Amino acid sequence: MKFSRKTLGIPYALFLLLFVVIPLIVLFYYAFTNGQGQFTLKNLIGFFTDPNTLGTLFYSLLIAICTTLVCLLIAYPVAYILATSKLKKKAVIIMLFVMPMWINFSLRITALKEILTLIEGNLAYHPFLNSVIGMTYDFLPFMILPIYNTIAKLDPFLIEAARDLGADERKAFLHVTLPLSVPGIVSGISMVFLPAMTNYVVLDMLYNSTYIMGSLIGSYFSAYNWHGGSMIALVLLGIICVFTLLMGGQNEEDARTGGAVL
Amino acid sequence: MKRIIAIIVALLLVAGLFLSALQPLLAEEDEVVLRVCSWEEYIDLGDWGEDEVIDLESGDIFGENSMVDDFEDWYYETYGKRVRVEYSTFGTNEDLYNMLTLGDVYDIVCPSEYMIMKLMAEDRVAPLSEEFFDTSNELNYYIKGVSPYIRRIFETHDINGVTWDKCAAGFMWGITGFVYNPDVVSKEEASTWRLMENRDFARQITVKDNVRDTYFAAVGALKHDLLTSEEFVNDPNYAMNLQDEMNDVSQDMIDQTQEYLQGIKNNLYSFETDSGKADMITGKVVANYQWSGDAVYTMDQAEEDDYYLNFAVPEESTNIYFDGWVMLKSGLSEDPDKQHAAEAWINFLSRPDNAVRNMYYIGYTSTISGGEDGRIFEYLDWLYGAEEDEEDVVDYPVGYFFTEDGDDTDYTLTVPAEQLDRQLGAQYPSPEIIRRASIMIYFNEQQSEVINRMWIRVRCFNIKNVPIAVWILLIVVFAGAGFLMARSRKLKKEI
Numbered sequence: 001m002k003f004s005r006k007t008l009g010i011p012y013a014l015f016l017l018l019f020v021v022i023p024l025i026v027l028f029y030y031a032f033t034n035g036q037g038q039f040t041l042k043n044l045i046g047f048f049t050d051p052n053t054l055g056t057l058f059y060s061l062l063i064a065i066c067t068t069l070v071c072l073l074i075a076y077p078v079a080y081i082l083a084t085s086k087l088k089k090k091a092v093i094i095m096l097f098v099m100p101m102w103i104n105f106s107l108r109i110t111a112l113k114e115i116l117t118l119i120e121g122n123l124a125y126h127p128f129l130n131s132v133i134g135m136t137y138d139f140l141p142f143m144i145l146p147i148y149n150t151i152a153k154l155d156p157f158l159i160e161a162a163r164d165l166g167a168d169e170r171k172a173f174l175h176v177t178l179p180l181s182v183p184g185i186v187s188g189i190s191m192v193f194l195p196a197m198t199n200y201v202v203l204d205m206l207y208n209s210t211y212i213m214g215s216l217i218g219s220y221f222s223a224y225n226w227h228g229g230s231m232i233a234l235v236l237l238g239i240i241c242v243f244t245l246l247m248g249g250q251n252e253e254d255a256r257t258g259g260a261v262l
Numbered sequence: 263m264k265r266i267i268a269i270i271v272a273l274l275l276v277a278g279l280f281l282s283a284l285q286p287l288l289a290e291e292d293e294v295v296l297r298v299c300s301w302e303e304y305i306d307l308g309d310w311g312e313d314e315v316i317d318l319e320s321g322d323i324f325g326e327n328s329m330v331d332d333f334e335d336w337y338y339e340t341y342g343k344r345v346r347v348e349y350s351t352f353g354t355n356e357d358l359y360n361m362l363t364l365g366d367v368y369d370i371v372c373p374s375e376y377m378i379m380k381l382m383a384e385d386r387v388a389p390l391s392e393e394f395f396d397t398s399n400e401l402n403y404y405i406k407g408v409s410p411y412i413r414r415i416f417e418t419h420d421i422n423g424v425t426w427d428k429c430a431a432g433f434m435w436g437i438t439g440f441v442y443n444p445d446v447v448s449k450e451e452a453s454t455w456r457l458m459e460n461r462d463f464a465r466q467i468t469v470k471d472n473v474r475d476t477y478f479a480a481v482g483a484l485k486h487d488l489l490t491s492e493e494f495v496n497d498p499n500y501a502m503n504l505q506d507e508m509n510d511v512s513q514d515m516i517d518q519t520q521e522y523l524q525g526i527k528n529n530l531y532s533f534e535t536d537s538g539k540a541d542m543i544t545g546k547v548v549a550n551y552q553w554s555g556d557a558v559y560t561m562d563q564a565e566e567d568d569y570y571l572n573f574a575v576p577e578e579s580t581n582i583y584f585d586g587w588v589m590l591k592s593g594l595s596e597d598p599d600k601q602h603a604a605e606a607w608i609n610f611l612s613r614p615d616n617a618v619r620n621m622y623y624i625g626y627t628s629t630i631s632g633g634e635d636g637r638i639f640e641y642l643d644w645l646y647g648a649e650e651d652e653e654d655v656v657d658y659p660v661g662y663f664f665t666e667d668g669d670d671t672d673y674t675l676t677v678p679a680e681q682l683d684r685q686l687g688a689q690y691p692s693p694e695i696i697r698r699a700s701i702m703i704y705f706n707e708q709q710s711e712v713i714n715r716m717w718i719r720v721r722c723f724n725i726k727n728v729p730i731a732v733w734i735l736l737i738v739v740f741a742g743a744g745f746l747m748a749r750s751r752k753l754k755k756e757i
Contacts, residue, residue, distance in 0.1 A: 052722040059723035062732070065739060117546060124465035124531045179750070207532035209471075211721045219721070222356040223714040224363075 027237075030230035043231035053216065053232060060212040063128070064196040067135040071192050072185065074136070075143035079184075080177070083151035094148065098141050105138060109205045112137055116206070127208035134202040139195065143188040150184030151177065186247050194240055293344040296603045297593055298330075299358065300372040301585065302351040304434070305329050306616075306623040316622060318640045325619045333610045337603065340401065345603045354472070362386070362590070369593035370604040375584045376474070378430045379421040379704035387429045388589040394431075394605050404431050404612040407638075409631035410666045411696075412584070421704065430586040431608045432629030434620075436554035437582050437691055437699055438475065439575040440467075441561065446548045449683060452574035455482035457549060459526045468541060469551045471533035473717040475581070478702055479551060480519040481508055482578040489578040500697075508579050508700040511709045516716050523720045533721075539563070542571060553583070554688040555626030561685050562625065573688040575695045582699035584629070587611075614638050627689050631664045639664060639673060646677045646686045654679045660690050668693075 034040045047053050078097070082090055100108055116130060117123055123130055154177065162172040200214035211219065213236055220229030308328040316323040330347045337345045350368070352358040355377040362368070362381075373381070381387050395405050412435060416427035442452040446466075451457060458467060458479065469476060485507055488494055497503055531547045538550040539560045552560065557573045564571045589604045610616060614637040617628040621641075632638040639660075648655040658681070661673040677686055691699070705713065 051725060052718050055723040055725040058725050058728070062736075065736070069739070122465055122531075123546075182750075204535070205537070207534075207537075209527065209530070209533045209721065210723050211718070216718070216722065219714075219718055221360065222354065223710070224356070224359065225711075225714075 027230050027234055030226050031234045032231075034227060043227050044235075046228060047231055047235050056211050056213060056216045059210060060197045063131055063135065063212060064193050066132045067139065067196040068189055068193045070132060070136045071140055071143040072189070075140060075147055075188065076181075076185070079144050079147035079151055080181075083148050083154075097144050100137075101141050106201065106205065108137070109134055109202060113206060123207050127203075127206070127210065130206040131203050131208045134206045135196050135199065138199070138202060139192040142191040146187040146191070147181060147184040150181045154180055190244060190247050194243070198236070293346055294599045294603045295346050295348060296370065296600065296607060297348045297350070297368045298370050298372075298607065299350045299352055299361075299366075299368040302353060304351075304372070304585075304620075304624055304626075305349075305611075306619040308332075314622075316618060316641065316644065318637060318644055320637055320640060323615045323618050323622075323637075323641075325623065329611070329616065329619065332616075333607060336610055337606055341602075341606070343599075345606075347607075362592075367593050368590055369600055370587055370589050370607060372433055372585050372587050375419075375426070375430075375586065376702065376704040378426065378584075378586055378588055381588060381590075382421045382424060382426075382429055383704070386590055386592065388591045388594050388601070389429050390431065390589070391601060391605060394608075401606075401609060403609045403614070404630075407612050407614060407617070407630045407633045407635060408432060409629055409663050411631075411663050411668075412629040415582075415584075415701070416586075419701065419703075426586075430588045431612070432584050432586045433611065434555065434624075434626040435582065435584045435629050436627055436688075437575060437580040437695065438478070438551065438553055439557065439573055439580055439688070440549045441542055441552045441557045441571050441573050442549040443542075443545070444570070444572045444683075449572070449574055452549060452572070453577050454486065455479045455576045455578055456486055457576075458483060458551075459522075459529055461529065463548055464529050465531050466547050467529075467549045467551075468531045468534045468538045468547050470538075471535045473713055474702060475551065476523060476533070476717070477519055477713060478508060478581045479576075480522045481510060481515065482576055484515075484518055484522055485510075486578055504579055504698065505700045505703075508581070509703050509705075511705055511713065513712070516712055520716045520719055527720065543567070543569065545569075554691070555624065557688045558625035558685045561688070570684075572683040573685075574683065575687075575691065575698075577698070579698050579700045580691075580695065581702050582696075583702070586629075621689075625689075642686075642690065643675055646675060646681055648676050648678050652678055656682065658682065658686065659693060662693050662696060663690060 031043055032039055032041070034042065082093060087093065112134060113123070116133065120126060120130075158176050158180070159172050162176050163169075167175065198212065198214035200212050200218070203210070203212060203215070213232065217229045217232050220226070220232065306325045306329045308325045308331070310325040314324070330349050334345055334347060337343065352361060355373045358371060358373055359377060359380070362371075378387070393399065394402065396402055397405055400406075408431075412432050413427065416430065416432060417425055419426050440452045440457060442457075447457075447463065451460060451462075457463070458469060460467075469479065482489065489504070489507065494500070494503065531541070534541070534550075538547070538552060539556055541547045542550045542552075542560050543564045550560070552573075554573070561571050561573065587604075587608045589601065594600045594604065611620065612630050614630060614632045614635045617630040617632075618637060618641045620626075621628050628638070630638060642660065646658075655676050656679045658675045658677045659671075659673065660675060661670040662668040664670065664673040675686075681687065682692065687695075
């Protein structure tokens with residue numbers, strides 16, 4: 001057998017087939033069939049007419065939006081300061097932000113639970129706030145790193161040029177640095193927003209008893225309703241696809257036009 | 263020289279691969295494989311510390327090796343045949359059912375009574391053999407040792423006309439109630455399902471995150487007045503009426519429970535699957551809806567920190583539950599060797615010393631009372647009996663569990679009075695509590711679906727509750743994002 005580069009791709013193709021394509025087919029099959037294995041659109045209609053799924057979708061979106069906003073508000077200044085400052089020990093500070101990721105996620109949330117209990121007293125009074133704090137704590141590095149990388153790679157001469165042309169610091173930031181760091185923001189958002197919609201473990205561990213999408217799917221499965229659960233998963237997949245396409249479109253445009261628009 | 267070493271290593275590797283590939287083939291000849299699936303942390307894994315010896319008068323009981331290893335050795339010594347146990351675990355009854363439906367194959371599993379009923383109704387369970395019930399065989403520890411109380415329940419409950427005892431052998435059993443902190447909550451307050459709605463303990467009580475348990479508790483709270491009325495309690499048909507009331511799944515009742523649960527949701531700390539025990543010990547909550555076995559575990563753990571918790575059983579009714587071994591048709595596939603090993607597995611776990619080991623290790627109560635073997639009662643006395651110089655002691659009858667007629671005075675413990683509200687009261691409930699224990703039957707598919715929908719409604723966010731401020735915030739966020747995107751596009755076009 002002739003060894004070519006394509007041969008190297010075989011394991012990858014196999015992996016894709018086994019763990020992406022086949023599960024997707026199964027998902028589609030369950031989502032569009034009923035208990036007797038007949039084709040039905042009932043699950044799809046059920047999703048958009050059931051106040052429970054809609055309420056849960058709303059709640060998940062709310063949590064995800066808040067988490068993303070908070071992450072962005074914290075991460076951007078941090079990344080900006082780190083990337084532009086002349087600090088000698090920058091690497092150490094970056095490390096401090098990334099290090100929590102080396103520790104197991106549920107351990108971190110357990111620790112956070114104790115800290116929040118110290119501050120708030122009784123966690124049960126602020127379930128929504130706690131969920132957002134937990135998710136932010138969990139996902140913050142995913143927001144900082146891409147933004148930091150983009151800003152750090154910016155050509156410093158661009159800023160200098162802007163300053164030479166009479167822009168003050170605020171203007172230079174708003175018209176040069178910020179637009180050029182959009183790709184970093186976009187990838188940060190997609191790494192935070194999507195998991196925040198379904199990561200119900202954080203809610204469970206921080207005593208938020210309201211379902212989000214992940215827990216709702218679980219509750220369907222434990223009631224043996226795989227068809228309804230699969231449909232929820234599928235719709236969620238659809239939402240994520242649309243979201244990614246929108247974001248991706250933005251990114252490509254930026255790449256084409258060269259990013260900074262003055 | 264290096265070459266030779268390399269060749270030898272390579273050869274050894276190849277040989278090793280071959281041998282490991284051949285091993286299952288070689289082993290199959292004279293070995294029975296028994297695939298067991300049970301609850302997590304539901305069996306003695308051995309490795310006890312030396313200070314943990316249970317030194318009964320009839321001999322020490324000590325968990326040196328895991329129960330699984332001990333069974334394999336015992337089976338070989340007793341029947342001269344090798345058995346290899348593949349032991350797996352599940353987290354909830356529903357998980358087990360899903361695993362089975364998706365094609366996992368087990369020979370013997372240990373679900374709760376309602377799941378046993380479901381599996382029996384679906385004809386997935388293989389009946390126990392006649393030899394299993396032969397009391398003249400010394401090795402039939404289960405039938406010789408099972409508590410008459412448990413046996414009676416298994417013989418008088420059926421699904422589609424088949425009584426439980428034909429197919430299932432009880433392993434552990436228990437009741438439900440509240441573990442509570444006696445410094446904050448009084449016994450009276452904790453002895454009702456209405457504790458969940460008690461405003462004095464707002465957001466300080468956790469409840470099980472599972473539809474059956476919460477449904478039972480809600481029904482108990484809603485029917486409080488009826489269930490505690492003199493007339494109802496003194497009715498000659500009390501036991502039967504109680505079971506009917508507690509298993510009320512009429513639409514009206516389901517609607518009421520939904521309203522009740524939605525109402526108390528904000529009075530609770532949370533619905534929990536596993537965190538309740540730890541939160542009780544660390545003092546985050548003052549009461550926790552708990553299964554008696556886990557309650558014993560919680561109290562034991564707290565005691566290690568010199569922190570004393572109590573257990574109360576609601577006066578309305580308590581849910582008595584069983585976990586039992588059933589053999590699955592799909593696993594056994596009519597292989598008599600497998601069935602023999604499976605039944606031997608049940609019997610081995612039912613041997614009184616092994617029952618004691620499991621109880622000691624996991625905190626739950628074994629269905630075994632020992633029959634002629636006195637070691638279970640001896641263990642109870644060893645564990646809970648009062649010291650000779652203790653003053654505040656009471657007599658505690660457990661005859662209902664150990665004997666046929668129930669009031670044999672031989673089975674009365676003398677225990678410290680405080681134990682009534684503590685581990686003993688949870689592990690071996692008093693006869694008064696047993697009187698108000700009700701089984702929760704298996705609901706058929708339509709009923710389950712309605713109840714599950716109710717539960718989802720309780721847990722889901724109600725979109726009608728969204729305050730206007732949030733809608734405005736959302737509109738602002740989306741409008742802002744849209745505006746920014748549009749603006750950046752416009753700017754690009756201009757260039």
